[in-house]
Amino acid sequence: MITALTKSADDTRQLGAALAPLVVAGDVILLSGGLGAGKTTFAQGFGLGLGVQDDIVSPTFTLMRSYDGRLSLIHCDVYRLDHLQEVIDLGLPEMLDAAAVALVEWGDVAAPGLPTDHLETRIELTPSDDERWFQLHPVGSSWLGRTDELRLATQRWQS
Numbered sequence: 001m002i003t004a005l006t007k008s009a010d011d012t013r014q015l016g017a018a019l020a021p022l023v024v025a026g027d028v029i030l031l032s033g034g035l036g037a038g039k040t041t042f043a044q045g046f047g048l049g050l051g052v053q054d055d056i057v058s059p060t061f062t063l064m065r066s067y068d069g070r071l072s073l074i075h076c077d078v079y080r081l082d083h084l085q086e087v088i089d090l091g092l093p094e095m096l097d098a099a100a101v102a103l104v105e106w107g108d109v110a111a112p113g114l115p116t117d118h119l120e121t122r123i124e125l126t127p128s129d130d131e132r133w134f135q136l137h138p139v140g141s142s143w144l145g146r147t148d149e150l151r152l153a154t155q156r157w158q159s
């Protein structure tokens with residue numbers, strides 16, 4: 001597991017951007033953390049790092065939005081299990097097959113219906129308003145094989 005501490009929303013965007021070069025088509029990043037933890041903020045930075053030009057907004061009401069970048073970015077919010085089914089019905093698995101990466105907010109709920117290999121990213125609030133703890137867990141061989149790269153990319157935020 002890799003831990004990282006960000007000190008502002010912008011710092012979290014930079015952390016997200018730093019992970020973008022590591023992803024390949026079909027990758028899934030699960031984002032968990034309570035309300036206001038910073039999941040969407042992280043997604044915004046990740047999108048910038050992936051070369052997405054459009055503003056990334058919370059997918060809470062639309063469940064799934066897709067953006068064009070180096071790879072297509074699919075950003076989903078599946079805070080209820082029936083939403084997960086909807087996202088699957090909307091074609092998430094097929095989109096992943098076709099040169100996309102997915103960021104799934106509320107990953108804990110989502111994990112059962114998604115690819116076994118994924119990067120689990122947990123975000124925790126801290127006593128300080130502007131700091132967030134990140135825990136990155138690579139799951140499955142494709143992500144475990146990138147552990148060193150992940151460590152290197154996030155070095156700046158490690159304590």
Ligand SMILES: Nc1ncnc2c1ncn2[C@@H]1O[C@H](COP(=O)(O)OP(=O)(O)OP(=O)(O)O)[C@@H](O)[C@H]1O
Nearest residue numbers: 006007008009012035036037038039040041130132
């Ligand atoms: N270090 C930090 N990282 C991320 N966000 C931070 C940080 N410090 C303060 N913030 C603030 O916390 C809020 C995070 O909101 P965000 O929408 O990203 O959370 P979320 O986890 O997606 O919430 P939701 O569960 O509503 O989808 C923003 O208002 C942001 O400015």
Ligand SMILES: [Mg+2]
Nearest residue numbers: 039040058105
């Ligand atoms: Mg959000």
